[in-house]
Amino acid sequence: MSGERLFDVRVVALREEAPGVVSCELQSTSGELPSCPPGAHVDVHLPNGLVRQYSVASATADSYQVAVKRKPASRGGSAFMTDSLRIGSLLRIGAPRDNFPLVAANGRTVLIAGGIGITALLPMARLLAARGLDWTLHYAVRAPEDAAFKRALQDLGDRIRLHASSTAGCRLSIEDIVMQQPAGTHFYCCGPASMLDAFLAATTSLPPEQVHFERFGAEPTAGGQEFVVRLARSGQVLPVAADQTIVDALLAAGVDAPYSCQQGICGSCEVKVLQGSPDHRDDVLTEAEKASNKTMMICCSRACSPELVLDL
Ligand code: FES
Structure with missing residues (x-):
């Protein structure tokens, strides 16, 4: 592993945000943590030796809140985070990595989240709202009760559009959303592979600097020529x-x-x-x-x- 700086943190809050989704507030045991821009993620070093990446849903000067979805075929990361963590558990985390930065320009911004991908886009929505910018967040879930961070989303008002695929006429169409936006709109997407594929197909004719995405759950890549x-x-x-x-x-x-x-x-x-x-x-x-x-x-x-x- 690289010699990155690690921070000792304590679990100070655990909350079930949706079925199978747990948010976890990690507070520094020794003072301040580095500032964390919207869309950034942190490496969480688990006691079982695994290192997992989680987007930061919210941050203060000395704490980060991350969210974890329990995967049925967990190799130990999400299962540990959702089942074994307790208030007071100690973990180590890396400094935030900002591979999914928000441009937050004056034009329009459209955020598209699927499932646990809401964790990366929620702080972007908060920042856009705080700056009084023009934005909408589309959040795709299977059923309304699967939506995580319901209270935080309600606080953001009517710029949040929930798309529950189980509800007739409510299914998310990324193609339609992209087509309806004015020129110059910036698009951000974080969600499962199928959503990312649809997003990239719908935005293929746009200038690359207006298209931003983060892929989670990709398969480790090997295979090809020696x-x-x-x-x-x-x-x-x-x-x-x-x-x-x-x-x-x-x-x-x-x-x-x-x-x-x-x-x-x-x-x-x-x-x-x-x-x-x-x-x-x-x-x-x-x-x-x-x-x-x-x-x-x-x-x-x-x-x-x-x-x-x-x-x-
Ligand atoms: S180890 Fe994360 S990008 Fe390679």
């Missing part, structure tokens, strides 16, 4: 098998590699590329950053060229 990584600092040359990630190959060779989510969403495994052509598969770098090939996420991205030379 290639070789050369580590510029040590001169080591390591093969990366077709079913291995670069991080896997480095760790197998005893090389200390930075990583966290292993899903291409957190940015902690970013490494400089000195030579070669990466096959970018992450959701962190912008299209322009990917085209520049200056850095890559080694937990999921692979190589288009037979060899990559990395600044490791």
